[in-house]
Amino acid sequence: MKISIITPVYRERKQFDKFLKDIQKQTNKNFELVLIIDTNNEKNLEAIDKLPKNLKKKVKVVFNSKRTTRSQAID
Numbered sequence: 001m002k003i004s005i006i007t008p009v010y011r012e013r014k015q016f017d018k019f020l021k022d023i024q025k026q027t028n029k030n031f032e033l034v035l036i037i038d039t040n041n042e043k044n045l046e047a048i049d050k051l052p053k054n055l056k057k058k059v060k061v062v063f064n065s066k067r068t069t070r071s072q073a074i075d
Contacts, residue, residue, distance in 0.1 A: 003030065005023070005034065008036045013043055020048075032058050034059075038064050
């Protein structure tokens, strides 16, 4: 069974970096990671681009053009 991890990404870069490190330690390799980026933050995109190739294949990025609350960003 494939696991989908869906999370909004904001400007909290330190937390996002820690999140990406934790994802790389994931023992279940049958997952996809959907990142909802609220604003076009190039530093977050650069962090995603630095992920290992096998993990990058599992990442889907969705750009949310409207600034919303955290819970609304997932809708």
